[in-house]
Every structure is written in C-alpha cells, then in structure tokens.
Amino acid sequence: MTKVGLILLRSNSRYGLWTVPLLVAMTCCAGLAVSTADFASWQNILNLVAQAVPLILVSIGQMIVILVKGLDLSVGSVVSLTTGILSLNAPVYLTVPAAMLAAVMVGLANGIAVTRFRVHPIIATLSIMGITQGVTMFVRPSAGGTIAPEIVSLVSGQLLGIYMPVIWTIVGCALAWKIVHGSRFGLHLFAIGGGETAGTFGISEQRNLLAAYVLSACFAAAAGIFLAGRIASGDPNIGTQYAVDSITAVALGGTQLAGGIGSLHGTVIGCALLALIANGMNLLNVSAFIQTVVKGLILLVVISLQPRKNIGL
Template identity: 65%
Template sequence: MAHLADRLSGRYSRHGLWILPLGVGLAGIVGLALMADDFLSPQNLFNLAAQAAPLLLVSIGQMLVVLVRGLDLSVGSMISLTTAIVSLDASPWATIPGAFAAAVLVGLVNGVTVVRLNVHPIIATLSVTGIIQGITLFVRPVAGGTIPEIVTTLVREEVFGVPMPVFWVVLAIGLGWKLLHGSRFGLHLFAIGGGDTAHSFGIPDRRNTILAFVACSVFAALAGLFLAGRIASGDPNIGTQYAVDSITAVALGGTQLAGGVGSLQGTVIGTVLLALLANGMNLLNLSAFVQTAVKGLILLAVISIQPRKSIGL
C-alpha cells in the first residue's frame, strides 16, 4: 500500500503524476456529456474556456511559488485590486500599467517578507492579503466603475470565430512554458524546492524565490485584467475564491506542496478538472454551498496523499 501511495503521489518524478488527473479529466468529460445534454454545445465549451482562463493564469503563478516550497494566499486580493484599479476613471495607459506595478510591489513585499524576514509564506501572504483588501475597498468600496474598451475587447470579442478567452488560455500556457522550460529560472525553481543545497551550487535561491512571488502576483494581475473585461466593472470581492482554487488546481495536477515537484501540464490539467467540475455542477443546478464543500474535500484528499516528512506543507 505504501508503495502504491508513493506512485500515486508522484514521488519518483520531478514533474509529478499528471497522467492520473488526465485520466480523471477525460472520464469526467464523458460523464458530464452523458449527464448534461448541453455540456458539449459550442456555447458551453466557450463558457468553459472563459471560466478556466483566469484560474489557469493565477494557478500557473501559484505553481511557481509552490515549486520553491511557498504558498501565496494574496492572489485573490491582487485580482480584486487589479479590477478596482483598471475601473478607475482615468486613462487606460495609466491604470493598466498601474495595476501591474502594484502587482510587482505586492510580489516584492511577499518575497522579501518570506526570504529576508523568515516569515512563513502562509502568514506573510495572509497578512499582505488583509492590506491589499483594505486598499481595494478604499479604491472601489462597491462593485462599479468603467472598464476601458481595449480591455473588454480583448476579453469579449472573437478572432476568426474563436472567442478571445481561448487566446488568453494559449497566452497563459505560453508564458508558463517560457518560465519553466525556456529559461534557467524554471530549472532554478525546481532545484530550490528540491532541497537546501541549491545555494551551494551557485544558484541565487533567495533572489529566485522573491522573483517567483513577483511572477505569481503578475499572473494574478493578468487574471484580474481578464475578469475586469469579462464583468465590465471593478469588484472588490471578485478574487476571493481564487486563492484556494489555485492551490487546489496546482495540487490536483500533481505539484507537491512540499516543493521541487510539479509541471505545467499538470497545472493545466488540474485547472481544467476544476473548471469541468464547476461547469458540471452548474449544469446540474447544485448550490454554491455544495460546490464549495466539494472543492474543499478535493483539496484535502489531494494533499493527504502527498508525501511529507513532517506535519505541514
């Protein structure tokens, strides 16, 4: 049994076991197609892409932090702050760069607090979450405002009959691949998360850990920009669910929360699984309370089979 648990948890692969989630996803697609007549309709599939795009963006960012044995609980608040900034009555050439500048600042604060002040990532990012949420409510106390036309166009329009959310998904995967497999940065993240000897081999572990938190916040800002264009307003609470959902998607795709093991394809599969689950439960008219409970049970189950030497992540 222990040997089987090790195999299922992906202990022997740097990329984790993403084949099993892929099989579950394919089975889920078949099951939903049989239970819900509208599941395979073009409109529902396009809606599925629109639901998956922001979660995929924030989950890829979350994965970068998890690889270095961290967690970022501030991504949800960063999403909300982005929608609030973009919805201000000002030029988009100021608000959009301003939102990403805020994301870089948040990532730096998270990273420096964890690396330099030795604060646990959960405590550090949870504290930053409260600060960001307070600023967001100051900027946009209630949902409203106007989103620049360029943002709504990039989210709602079609190109050659293909909805823009599909291109956002491709963008997210392309950025994730570039960071993980097209640069030394990705290799360094695996090395840092794999043990405490990365620094001995000349890898700037502290700098790269901080950069992982910065990249995570920037991905969250991209997700916020997408959501702002989709709902055409700013919303101080729209990002609430994404912190837990992104961690669930990352873990579901085979990334070890203890660090050093994970893959882009696994995160994509985990995101699709969650999007399929939410879409299917909506089609079956299950309540939001049931959906939240199901996601919580999935996260608990996935973490329970991950190998850990001691209590903790």
C-alpha cells in the same frame, strides 16, 4: 499492462503524477456529455473556457511559488485590486501599468517578508492579503465602475477566427512554459524546491524566491485584467475564491506542496478538472454551498494523498 498504460500510471520524478487527473478529467467530460444535454453545446464549451482562464493564470503563478516550497494566499486580493484599478475613470494606458505596478509591489512585499524577515509563507502572504484587500476596498468599495473598451475587446470577440479566451490561455501557457521549463530560472526553481542549496550550485536562493512571488502576483494581475474585461466592471470581492481554488488546482495537477515537483501541463489539467467539476455541478443545479464543500473536500483529499513527510506546510 500495455506500454501506454505504464506511461499513464508512472509518476515522473520531476513533473509529478499529472496523468491521473487527466484521466479523471476525460472521464468527467464523458459522464457530463451523457448525463446533461447542455454540456457538449458550443456555448457551454466557450463559457467553460472563459471561466477557466482566470484560474489558469492565477494557478500558474501559484505553481511557481509552490515549486520553491512557498504558498501565496494574496493572489485573490491582487485579482480584486486589479479590477478595482481598471474600473477607475482613467485612460487604459494609465490603469493597466498601475495595476501591474501594484501587483509587483505586492509580490515584492511577499518575497521580502519570506526571504529577508524569514516569515513563514502562509503568515507572510496572509498578512499581505489583508493589506491588499484593504487597499482594494479603498480603491473600489463596492462593485461598479467602468472598464475601458480596449480591455473589454481584449476578452470578448475573436482574433483571426480564434476566440479571445483561447488566445489568453495559449499566450499565458506559452509564457509560463518558457519561464518554468525553458529557462535557467525554471531550473533554479526546481533545484531550490528540491532542497539543493545555493552554495552547492551557485544559485541565489533569495533572488529567485523574490522573483517567484513577483511572478505569482503578476499572473494574478493578468487574471484580474481578464476578469475586469469579462464583467466590464470592478469588484472588490471577485478574487476571494482564487487563493484556495488555485492551490487546489495546482495540487490536483500533481505538483507537490513540499516543492521541487510539478509541471505547467499538470497545473492546466488540474484547472481544467476543477472547472469541469464546477461546470458540471452548475448544470446539475447543485447548490453553491455544496459546491464550496466539494472544493474543500477535493483539496483535503489531494493533500492527504501526498507523502506526509514531504509536506512542509
């Protein structure tokens, strides 16, 4: 076997096996380019990128929480709440800070429930998800409202010849790379997820867990801002699918749900693969109900392939 082949098949002990989904994504691209006439069109590619941006942002936050053996089911509600707040008839300099503050409050609630009250992450974030969704329905009972032109312009159009969804992706990934792979906080995430106790390395486990959940909510709010600008309205149900989709994308990218193993590039590849599958099924006119079944099966298969004794969920 060639040296390149060995690299592609090797599972990095820290980053996980991200090369396999990369190969699958490349295969999907080739297959869709041959089987559908519209896949390789410039318009479809731009649409694919725009569809992937919110999932990438939400999945980045989800990955940060999963690295510390957590799980955040409230991300979808944060996305919906953000679009609801932004659709209120108020200046953008009030709605955007309000949306981010709401996200921080959700993240703190999740973190406190998990660290201080020792509630299992699934139960804690599921409860906060319900509360957040209730607040969302109060703020925006049904789809509608108006999004400030400043936010719409941040999502559509170009900047220096670069399409805005691409800029969102670059900025989001650069910030996440600094947090996860280029800071002491990132090292602490891997240490905590790997079972290395605070007493051993002087790491404040509770403080880092709290920060992880706050970051997850903030990235979900960023996704909500992008979605609000894209649809130019608020929607209390727009974030429904992002909890499961983000977990699926993170797992597809090689991140272990047991914590301690994962990478940003793996997560982005997982998001790209999931977006490719959804885009391909749309181009092939696959029923939306079947698409939901396929996503569920993908998550089930990916989790079942992870070492069962290491999964703490």
